[in-house]
Amino acid sequence: MSAVDLHFPHAGPASEMARSAGALLRSHYERGVATEYKGEADLVTIADRESEAFLVDRLRAQWPDYGIVGEEGTRSQMDCEYRWYIDPLDGTTNFAHGFPAFCVSMGLEHRPAGTPADADGELVAGVIYDPLRDQLFVAEKGRGAYLNGKPIHVSSAETLAESLIATGFPSRKRHANPNAHFYQEITLRSHGVRRAGSAALDLAYTACGRLDGYWEFNLNAWDTSAGVLLVREAGGTVTYVDGSPFHLASAEVLATNGKIHAPLVDLFQDMFAGRNLEPIPSAREFAVLRTGQASSAER
Secondary structure, eight states, rough: OOOOHOOOTTTTHHHHHHHHHHHHHHHHHHHEEEOEEETTTEEEEHHEEEEEHHHEEEEEEEESSSSEEESSEEOOOTTTTTEEEEEEEEEEHHHHHOOOEEEEEEHHHEEOOTTTTTTTOEEEEEEEETTTTTEEEEEEEESSSEEETTEEOOOOOSSSSGOEOOOOOSSOOOOOEEEEEEHHHHHHHHEEOOOOOOOHHHHHHHHTSSSSSSEESOOHHHHHHHHHHHHHHHOOOETTTTTSOOOOOOOOOEEEEEEEEHHHHHHHHHHHHHOSOOHHHHOHHHHHHHHHHHHOOOO
16 A cells, blocks of 8 residues: 555545556557547547546446546536546647647545535545656645655745746637736736646646646636645645635636735736736737838848
């Protein structure tokens, strides 16, 4: 029995499941996979479905009285006291294009008797596994967060200006999402903004200090449940982008090392109100500027 099993009664067994599902994904990735579309620019592969089927079978065998919510459609025993949220392949678009940033994500919610149907339970376990790097992120409530068995902590960045931030963009209805404007403003005020294409990995990287913060809209509980617990157990802060309490049903998340949380919330308030913003040059304005720079270089 591993140290993870000894300390984490839920995340320990789940981590072995995630490793096995990750091996399945890695096998598909190495030989290439067929893809199809669930909607506009929203991919699904045979690997997503096989990974979810594997995880559902293993979870039902390990915890037959637990509910399961999976990205690819699993809805099982939703009224149970414990409920697993699983993303069998977070980063499907990356995976389908051969871009090496994807993972398996598993988060566990505890819903004691009397929890209102529209209220969150408590996130008590989380596992995120990156099969290409063989990196296993594990957390259980009150027991800390770990990467491959070693404790992890959020970064010590003190200011937004010295921080590396991450975000993501929806695969559908991108024209209706204003995140490009937020990307612009936060890029100007930070050390940089990254977009890797996996919400779970972005949260895991925030937990271990590779990123100082992360925000995104249009998410689901299977995207965030494991990563949110990792960030919290690593000493970070998670809310909505306006600073109000995070909920699993939320479509948005702001996760940071805690030290830059208030400045980011303030910045979002300014952006929502249209205050103190730097305008993005139009394509026509940039064309004029570009032509002028080229002419100057020739002189």
